[in-house]
Amino acid sequence: MKSLEVKIAYINNDLKILDRNTEFYSYFEKVGFLYENIADIVVPNQQEKFLNFIRTSNGQKEFKVFKFKRINGEILHNLVSIKKAKINNKDCLSVRITDPTNVLSFINDAIFYEKKISTALSLTNEYLFLYEQSTNIIKIDNFIQNKKTTVYEQDLDSWCEDVISNSLIAENDIHLFNEKMSELKQCKDSFSLTINCSLRAGHSVFERMCFKAERLENNGSVYMIGRMLPEVMIEQAEKSNEILQELKLDALTGVYNKKAVTSYAEKRFVPGTKENAVLAIVDLDHFKPVNDAYGHLAGDKVLEKAGLILKKIVGDNGVVGRYGGDEFLLILEDMDETKFRGIFRTINNDIRSTFEDMFTDIKVTASIGSAFYPKDGSSFDELFKKADFCLYRAKDKGRDRYVFFRDDLHGELYKKASESKTEGIKYDVREVKELKSMADFLVNLGAQSKPAIITVLEHMLKTYNLDAISIYYGEAMARMHAFGQRPDNLSDARYVYSEEFTRALEGKSFVKVDFTTELKESAKDFGKILDQRGVKSSIQCILGTPERILGLITFDRLKEGAMWAEYETNCCIMVGAALNLLPESKLRVLFM
Incomplete structure (x- = not known):
């Protein structure tokens, strides 16, 4: 979908330009910097009206059309809205200027052809019409359950004759209808008509229908874009029309507001x-x-x-x-x-x-x-x-x-x-509990090493939502202890002697993998090893040193990868570091 390319200038109460975005500068070229006052870019005969709009808008999200001058003398129509803003924590106003060319194509894309916009606007069983002055063509589209159907697309005069001859306009409203259709041709700033008709229901039911439209210009062509809906829905329509005026999209990001x-x-x-x-x-x-x-x-x-x-x-x-x-x-x-x-x-x-x-x-x-x-x-x-x-x-x-x-x-x-x-x-209860758990583990490690290790690993298995914790030791890197699942493809960890594992370590004593499929280039081969073993995410801490690996402790998720919380990562590394503080002879007794 096309961008609205909103030009934004931030102004203070004296209408002085404090800041502007690149679209503003590009659109008005050097005018954005040559003039300090926002009113200076408006044509002279509209400056007073423009200033009054800014002063009375009070940051409300309403639109007005003004003529602006570019440095080359070109005069352009633009939609203008005012919003409250802040610059360096000080209150100010943002003047948002939108080129009708972009607005028109945007409306065509977003309203007439995108189902999500029509859903968000609640355009169900509703009629939108577009009148083009240069061709005198009126087009009326109906939205039912997010599907657009073109009901009429013909010369306005011919359409008026048809609906009257087919008795779709109440007899006592025909004069008003003809009068207003002549007014529609003039393409004034806005258009409004309420009549008794059966344009929606054919010959069966007459109802009070309201037509509301706004003028837009595009490459020299003039259009009236509007809605046709029952009078009983007018209050709802006015609310949704306010949304329609804002095009349902956030002007800056292009997503819904x-x-x-x-x-x-x-x-x-x-x-x-x-x-x-x-x-x-x-x-x-x-x-x-x-x-x-x-x-x-x-x-x-x-x-x-x-x-x-x-x-x-x-x-x-x-x-x-x-x-x-x-x-x-x-x-x-x-x-x-x-x-x-x-x-x-x-x-x-x-x-x-x-x-x-x-x-x-x-x-x-x-x-x-x-x-x-x-x-x-x-x-x-x-x-x-x-x-x-x-x-x-x-x-x-x-x-x-x-x-x-x-x-x-x-x-x-x-x-x-x-x-x-x-x-x-x-810092919630869980983080505090983890700190206490690690503290208890470190206190008990020296005197009651094996019970302390079993207690902390069983706790981590359950609390960190892990599937398996494995301890490998000895030259064969066989699995000596396991907590949780014990699949055969995790029975040993001889890959610690491979170049892939060495590259993944990067000189550290551990490897952290959130998602095996998203490792950086230098560790992708190690990610493949983990995939083959059925491991989706893992923290692996070596026992010994990168130059002389005695063993390995792995904390694994096998069902799906997930990002490790910072405290989970720190606690896993802490367990590995604490085990490395034990003498090698004690490690051998514990794990052999």
């Missing part, structure tokens, strides 16, 4: 609707430092790119919307958990790789919290709270990861957070 995506989610997540869906919140890590250090224009670029990434990855599998700031809302449909995880991994990877070279000192990544419908909740509000809770868990665990809500892991803490009305708890 907050009002659209929350409205969709509220309708989607109700008892009785199709199951097997996920609500996810995607939050950009370290976004505020980008704004603070590089300015809001750099921040806008980050948001714009993030929106494109999310739309591309989600595709036809769901809906993407900007919930606010650097936070996005995803509604994903009809997939098993493995595919959901694949989408989230792809989001993490693409966000990370897209921005890794953009800022030298700031690492922009994404944290994701999610909840399943209907397992975790039967309403948008309930799912959002649990997804938001998991978002904080992802942040606490080191960012750049996703967390699914799991009642067995999160239920107790979520209840506690809900009761205390906190968004998240930085």
Whole structure:
């Protein structure tokens, strides 16, 4: 879908331009810098009207059309909206200017041809019409269950004659109808007509129908774009028309805006609707430092790119919307958990790789919290709270990861957070328990080595949602002890002597693998070894040194890969390091 290419200028109360995005500068060329006052780019006879619009809008999301001048003298019509904003934590206004050429093509793409837009706009059994002044053609489309049907497409005069001759207009409204159709031809700023007719129901039923339209220009052609709906729906229409005016999309990122995506989610997540869906919140890590250090224009670029990434990855599998700031809302449909995880991994990877070279000192990544419908909740509000809770868990665990809500892991803490009305708890009961578990292990290791090792590994197997923990020792690297599953393909670990394992170690005493299929190039061969063994993610700590390996302890997930929480990684490494503190003679006795 085409971008709206919104030109944005930030202004203060004196209408002085404080900042502008690159689209603004490119569109107005040097005008953006030659003039300090926003009104200076408007044609003189509209400046007073323009200033009044800015001063009275109060940050409300309404649109007006004004004529702007470019440095070459060209005069162009543009849609203008005003929103509240902040620059360096100070209140200001953002003036958003949109070229009608882009708006028209965007409307054609988004409204007439994209099913998701029509669903979000609730365009069911509704009529949209487009009148082109140069051709005198009126086109009326009907949306029923997300399908578009062209009802009329003919010369306006011919259409008027047909509907009158077929008695589709109430006799006492024919004069008003003809009068208003002549007015439609003039293509004024707006158009409104309410008459008794049976344009929707044929000859069977007359009803009060309202026509509402707005003028747009495109490459010298003039259009009226509007809606045709029953008068009884006018209150609802006015509300949805406000949404339509905003095109249902966030101008900066190109995804659905907050009002659209929350409205969709509220309708989607109700008892009785199709199951097997996920609500996810995607939050950009370290976004505020980008704004603070590089300015809001750099921040806008980050948001714009993030929106494109999310739309591309989600595709036809769901809906993407900007919930606010650097936070996005995803509604994903009809997939098993493995595919959901694949989408989230792809989001993490693409966000990370897209921005890794953009800022030298700031690492922009994404944290994701999610909840399943209907397992975790039967309403948008309930799912959002649990997804938001998991978002904080992802942040606490080191960012750049996703967390699914799991009642067995999160239920107790979520209840506690809900009761205390906190968004998240930085260091929860679980992390504290892990620290205590490690402390007990280290205290007991010297005096009661084997019981201490068994206790801590059994605890980690259960708490970290692992499938197997294996200890290999001796020249044959045979499996000496195992906790959890004991598959035959994990009976030995002779691969520790291979070049693939040595490259994966990179001189360290451990290897951490979140997903075997996503290892960096230097460790891909080791990833293949793990795949052949049925291991999806693993932390492997050597006993001894990289130059002289005595043994290996592995913490494995066999069913599916998952990102290791920071404290899980640290505790696994801590166990390996603690075992290495034992004398070699004691290790041999323990594991041989």
